[in-house]
Amino acid sequence: MESAYDFVVVGGGPAGCALAYGLAHSPKNPKVLLLEAGGRNADPNLRVDGQRWLTFTNKDLNWGYMTTPQVHCGNRELDYSRGLGLGGSSAINFGVFSIGARDDYEEWARIAGDDAFRWAPVQERLKRLETFHGALPTGIGTKYASPRTSDHGSSGPLHVGYPAECEADLVPLLDAFEQAGYPLNPDHNSGNPIGMSLLISSAHKGQRSTAQDLLTPCPENLTVLAEAPVQRVLLEGKRAIGVEANGKAYLASKQVxxxxxxxxxxxxxxxxxxxxxxxxxxxxxxxxxxxxxxxQGLRDHAFCPLVYTRTEASTARHGFYGNQAAMDAALQEWKQHGTGPWTKFATTMGIGFFKLERLPSSDEFKSLPEEEQRYLNSETVPHYEIFTHFPIHWFLPGFRNEDLNYSCLLVFLYNAQGRGTVTLQSSDPNVPLLFDPKFLEHPFDRRSAIESLREVLRFTRTEAYAKDTVSTLAAPKSDSDEDLLEYWAQTIGSSWHMTGTVKMGKPGDADVAVDNDFRVVGVEGLRVADMSVVPVLPSCHVQAVAYITGAICAEKLVKDYGLE
Ligand SMILES: Cc1cc2nc3c(=O)[nH]c(=O)nc-3n(C[C@H](O)[C@H](O)[C@H](O)COP(=O)(O)OP(=O)(O)OC[C@H]3O[C@@H](n4cnc5c(N)ncnc54)[C@H](O)[C@@H]3O)c2cc1C
Incomplete structure (x- = not known):
């Protein structure tokens, strides 16, 4: 059978779209097929910036996965959502656009033995990917954000930046962090995320950006098929020749x-x-x-929330979220003009990445392999993250209207040392795997969880923050190790940053599934390019890393096949 395509790409998320984009736009115009299991996601109403937190509840856009019972988290089964449809998880994600630490990429390059993954070339690729809109929201001074033009792109297909307006209590909260000794960082996407920053989002002018934006306009040599779930790779011996989706074969003359x-x-x-x-x-x-x-190498970030009601004067949230008519009118305004409260509420927040002073002296830290200790001690790698203004009222069952003037701080657990698994549970290719991230199983992860939560609790008790607190809605009973860990166990959620299940590394290493050219070991004509291969757990919300992964793979294929 003749191959209609040079390359067949399976999956239309950030990685798949960046890969298809890079291949299809290469000078020799190879024929590229992108197969996506879900639909086309064409409805513009799925892009309302302030509703980015709710899109994942739309069952048609979500594979609907859950974890296995998490032994160290009260045996709870946790939401393990994945995006279904063009855009992949970027179409249902929360729009945080963070790129991580330059030392993450240096570490990736070290593990893979390939300079292509080092920070300098990665930053150049990120700049080509984005159009960064750096105008600051009304009322935000350059003290809170002052990104350098040289760190950002101006003509890429993905629009990212700050919204035109932000919530009333954002600046006071950033000030409170500064007063409590948490330094401000003018740009979390400069390669050094350490400090408290104004969040950059994958959104612009009130509209969320998704990986689909890389396919628009779609070049003639790129065919995109939706509703095409791939069940298996077609192989001749140990050589991939195409894929099968619902009984149909799609052949690739060069690579799958x-x-x-x-x-x-x-x-x-x-x-x-x-x-x-x-x-x-x-x-x-x-x-x-x-x-x-x-x-075998599943890693993920996890988070837990701290929630406090606040004085009426300090936030305007109740006036919006507590008034259905106001929200409906705002939606009409968004549909007609792309403006209004849905482009302001929960569209930007504080995002802080910090070191934990006490962590490196803990026994759990000292028990880690030396290479890992070195990486965690490197200048730009944070030990945890604080995220402000999360609209948690949508997620806590029974959240009372009268509590809507609240502040929610999320604490993110970074650098998980536990290795989870994804395993078969059926011989039917349409049945999902079993997902076990093994949250809090590793002693380091428990220590890191305890110390990070203790640190954020300390912040909530500082005068600068506590002066506006009225009551506690969700927080640990005390800051004893036991209570902090118990609180994590009862409230932990996945950040949906699953990484490392088909890990990249140097051939011969026992935990390696693909080489640094993305080739699956032992099989010809087959590569993997998505978050599965990333051999570090990046210090960020990871969509940018998925885009980069697809882009690097495209670059390597273009070079290998002389498509420049
Ligand atoms: C609820 C939620 C919130 C998140 N929030 C953020 C955030 O704010 N910021 C951030 O940076 N990251 C966030 N993430 C994570 C981020 O979106 C993902 O890490 C990123 O999208 C992963 O990219 P990927 O290309 O590897 O995979 P995915 O985005 O998951 O894309 C995979 C694609 O492949 C398709 N596919 C799967 N199986 C098949 C098959 N058999 N045949 C054909 N197609 C198939 C899927 O339908 C999907 O479109 C969030 C994720 C979720 C779920």
């Missing part, structure tokens, strides 16, 4: 690249006979190549 995300790419590989031999045999899947690492 899987970009179905960290939870679904391993599923396609395993059902193609590529993965841990014992698991495949247990489900009667003929083994093509035994790759024990596939599905």
């Amino acid at each position: 690249i899987l970009a179905a995300g960290a939870l679904n790419t391993p599923r396609i590989l395993m059902h193609s006979g590529i993965g841990p031999k014992e698991q495949l045999e247990q489900y009667n899947i003929p083994v093509v190549h035994d790759v024990p690492a596939i599905g």
Whole structure:
């Protein structure tokens, strides 16, 4: 059978779209097919900036995954959402656009043995990806944000930046952090995220940006097929020749690249006979190549909330969220003009990345491998994150109208040392894998959780913050180790930053599934380019890393096939 395409890309998330974009726009115009399991996501009303927190509740746009019961989190099964449809998880995510620490990329380059992943070339690629809108929201001075033009792009397909307006209590809160000893950082996307910053979002002029924006306009040599869930890779011996989606074959003369995300790419590989031999045999899947690492290196960030009601004078949230008519009118305004309160409330917040002074002297830290200690001690790698203004009233069942003047601080647990798994549970390729992130299983993760929450509690008790607090809605009973850990266990959520299930590394390393050219070990013509391969857990909300992953893979393919 003749191949209609040079490249077949599976999955239309940030990585898949960046990859298809890079290939299709290369000078020799190769024929590229992008297959996406979900729909086209064409409805502009899914892009309301202030409603970015709710899109994932739309069942048609979400694979609807849950974790297995988390042993260290009260055996709770946690939401493990993944985006379904063009844009992938970027179409349902919360719009935080953060790129991480330059030392993350230096570490990636070290692990992979390839300078392509170092910070300097990565920053140049990020600049090509974005159009950064750096005008500050009304009332925000350059003290709070002053990004340098040289750190940002001005003509990429993804529009990111600050909104035109922000909530009344944002500046006072940033001031409170500064007064409490947390330094301000003028730009969390400069390569050094340490400090408290004004959030940059994947949104512009009240409208969310998603990976779909990379496909618009769509070049003639790129074919995008929606509603095409791929079940397996088609192989001749150990060479990939195409993929099968709902009984139809799509052949690639050059390469098949899987970009179905960290939870679904391993599923396609395993059902193609590529993965841990014992698991495949247990489900009667003929083994093509035994790759024990596939599905073994799952990492993720987790978070927990602190919530306080605040004085009426300090926030305007009740007046908006407590008034359905005001929200409906605001939606009409957004639909007609793209402006109004839905472009202001919960569209920018404070985002802070910090070191924990006490962590490096803990036994749990000192027990880590030396390389990991060195990485965690490097200048730009934070130990935890604080995120302000999260609209938690939408997520806490029974949240009372009268409590809507509140402040919510999220504490994010970084650098998880636990390694979770994604494993087969059926021989049917349409059945999801089992997802076990093993939250709080590793002693370091528990120590880090305790110390970060203790630190944020300390902040809430400082005069600068506490003066506007009326009552506590959600917080640990005390700051003893036991109470802090128990609070994490009862309130923990995934940040949906799943990473590392088809890990990249140097061939021969036991935990490696792809080499630094994204090639699946032991199989020809097959690459993986999405968050599955990333061998570090980046110090950020990771969509930017997914875009970069797709972009780097495209660059390497363009070079390999002489498409420049
Ligand atoms: C609720 C939520 C909130 C988040 N918030 C943020 C945030 O604020 N900021 C941030 O940076 N990150 C956030 N993330 C994470 C971020 O969106 C993801 O890390 C990123 O989108 C991953 O990109 P990816 O390309 O690897 O995979 P995905 O975005 O998951 O894309 C994979 C694509 O492949 C498709 N696919 C899967 N299986 C198949 C198949 N068999 N055949 C064909 N297609 C298939 C999927 O439908 C999907 O479109 C959030 C994620 C979620 C779910």
